[in-house]
Amino acid sequence: MAQSDTVDRILDAAEELFAERGFSETSLRMITSKAKVNLAAVNYHFGSKNALIHAVFARFLTPFSATLEDAFDDLEARCDGEPPTLNQTLWALTESAVRMPQRNEKGISIFMRLLGLAYTQSQGHLRKFLEQEYSQPFSRFMRLLKEATPQLSAVDRYWRIQFMLGATAFTMSSSDALQDILQNKLGVETTVQEIAARLVPFLAAGMQAEDTMLVPPPHKTSVA
Amino acid sequence: MAQSDTVDRILDAAEELFAERGFSETSLRMITSKAKVNLAAVNYHFGSKNALIHAVFARFLTPFSATLEDAFDDLEARCDGEPPTLNQTLWALTESAVRMPQRNEKGISIFMRLLGLAYTQSQGHLRKFLEQEYSQPFSRFMRLLKEATPQLSAVDRYWRIQFMLGATAFTMSSSDALQDILQNKLGVETTVQEIAARLVPFLAAGMQAEDTMLVPPPHKTSVA
DNA sequence: CTGCCGGTCAAACGTATGTTTCAAACAGAC
DNA sequence: GTCTGTTTGAAACATACGTTTGACCGGCAG
Numbered sequence: 109m110a111q112s113d114t115v116d117r118i119l120d121a122a123e124e125l126f127a128e129r130g131f132s133e134t135s136l137r138m139i140t141s142k143a144k145v146n147l148a149a150v151n152y153h154f155g156s157k158n159a160l161i162h163a164v165f166a167r168f169l170t171p172f173s174a175t176l177e178d179a180f181d182d183l184e185a186r187c188d189g190e191p192p193t194l195n196q197t198l199w200a201l202t203e204s205a206v207r208m209p210q211r212n213e214k215g216i217s218i219f220m221r222l223l224g225l226a227y228t229q230s231q232g233h234l235r236k237f238l239e240q241e242y243s244q245p246f247s248r249f250m251r252l253l254k255e256a257t258p259q260l261s262a263v264d265r266y267w268r269i270q271f272m273l274g275a276t277a278f279t280m281s282s283s284d285a286l287q288d289i290l291q292n293k294l295g296v297e298t299t300v301q302e303i304a305a306r307l308v309p310f311l312a313a314g315m316q317a318e319d320t321m322l323v324p325p326p327h328k329t330s331v332a
Numbered sequence: 333m334a335q336s337d338t339v340d341r342i343l344d345a346a347e348e349l350f351a352e353r354g355f356s357e358t359s360l361r362m363i364t365s366k367a368k369v370n371l372a373a374v375n376y377h378f379g380s381k382n383a384l385i386h387a388v389f390a391r392f393l394t395p396f397s398a399t400l401e402d403a404f405d406d407l408e409a410r411c412d413g414e415p416p417t418l419n420q421t422l423w424a425l426t427e428s429a430v431r432m433p434q435r436n437e438k439g440i441s442i443f444m445r446l447l448g449l450a451y452t453q454s455q456g457h458l459r460k461f462l463e464q465e466y467s468q469p470f471s472r473f474m475r476l477l478k479e480a481t482p483q484l485s486a487v488d489r490y491w492r493i494q495f496m497l498g499a500t501a502f503t504m505s506s507s508d509a510l511q512d513i514l515q516n517k518l519g520v521e522t523t524v525q526e527i528a529a530r531l532v533p534f535l536a537a538g539m540q541a542e543d544t545m546l547v548p549p550p551h552k553t554s555v556a
Numbered sequence: 557c558t559g560c561c562g563g564t565c566a567a568a569c570g571t572a573t574g575t576t577t578c579a580a581a582c583a584g585a586c
Numbered sequence: 587g588t589c590t591g592t593t594t595g596a597a598a599c600a601t602a603c604g605t606t607t608g609a610c611c612g613g614c615a616g
Contacts, residue, residue: 114563114564132357133356135602135603136603136605137602146564146565153563156604157603157605228448229452268530270503271503271531272499273502274500274502275502275538278448278451278499307491307495309542310541311495311538313540314538317534317536318533318537359572359573369594370596371595371596372576372596374574375576380575381575
């Protein structure tokens with residue numbers, strides 16, 4: 109056991125419980141009892157519950173953002189001046205996520221759910237933490253998206269990026285429950301990789317949809 | 333004030349606070365003090381906090397599901413045997429939502445955010461409540477989607493529906509914050525109707541994307 | 557052995573929560 | 587006015603939470 113694995117045990121338990129139940133709904137007592145660790149250990153090692161939440165994100169996000177930067181470097185190098193296509197950009201992102209070394213078989217889906225929760229639950233401190241710690245790869249991704257969709261107006265692109273984020277965060281954030289339902293109803297086993305493989309074409313098609321027409325025409329109410 | 337507007341004042345305050353902060357993060361004391369009502373009134377009129385949450389949803393969802401059924405009736409009548417197109421189905425849904433009588437100007441976006449939270453926060457009781465109270469219009473919408481996309485496999489269709497739900501719930505759920513950003517960065521005013529007008533084409537294009545290829549081909553790692 | 561120090565532990569602290577209680581205020585019927 | 591059932595009010599209840607405390611343990615340098 110070398111020094112002390114208490115810190116990792118806490119992080120593991122917290123990660124899993126946060127993903128299952130959300131942040132506010134998970135108490136330190138649940139975490140410490142799942143981790144088989146004394147209650148005070150959290151405040152001793154991390155300082156506060158919020159700091160623990162940040163640490164859970166940092167443990168995954170820091171190596172991930174490095175991997176992602178590499179993937180983007182690779183991609184831009186291969187494209188040699190030409191801006192990467194939308195598909196290439198989206199794939200670079202998902203591949204980076206899937207290739208991360210994972211603590212266990214459901215590591216990625218747990219973390220996707222956490223990211224979804226981070227965006228969804230208002231938790232101001234988390235949002236601030238993520239924005240100021242990981243703004244660089246995020247901005248770079250945004251720039252790539254912009255260069256890959258020059259035909260879109262700024263406003264259209266802005267909203268469609270939100271739609272993409274939403275579809276991704278939402279799907280991944282409820283993927284456990286959804287996978288349960290899907291297994292029961294259709295008898296299909298689905299991995300995160302397969303979900304991503306379905307998601308990317310959906311997003312790419314949405315991004316490249318015909319230009320938005322602001323007056324919704326394809327509808328004829330009451331009057332035939 | 334006629335009989336008692338206490339119930340409505342509580343519902344108004346709860347709706348707004350839940351949307352802003354989530355369910356667990358909103359206490360009964362916040363609600364009752366915003367509603368200028370005694371703390372005990374919630375338990376007196378609703379029985380429990382969970383029952384209050386259900387009531388908030390029911391107040392919007394019950395008339396909405398009726399409106400939606402009418403819209404679907406209309407649509408199917410106009411199509412006369414032929415299954416409605418995907419665009420028609422999506423527009424029937426969004427038009428129904430937008431046309432609901434609204435308590436105030438942000439009524440719809442508040443409620444969209446609530447629906448997103450309902451799906452995202454695990455809150456088992458809420459999910460059960462929604463499923464068993466409003467399964468009928470939901471199933472009908474699913475059937476219409478199925479008939480409008482006969483080319484999709486059941487699994488593909490299932491996931492793409494989840495993507496649609498995600499993009500919608502997520503976008504609407506953070507639309508207030510997003511609209512603020514958008515106004516500052518791009519100087520554009522955007523209404524819920526306009527967001528919907530951008531969202532529907534995005535969703536329709538995603539739903540009708542080329543068939544999913546499960547082995548992601550458009551990527552060439554390391555090897556040129 | 558002594559002294560120290562990072563880590564663990566049980567227990568307690570203060571606060572906030574959802575819920576309950578019971579008396580007071582109110583409305584309408586007789 | 588009096589009675590009756592409903593609604594409000596202030597206060598208390600029990601519980602759960604995040605955090606803090608201070609005693610204790612174990613290894614290691616002097």
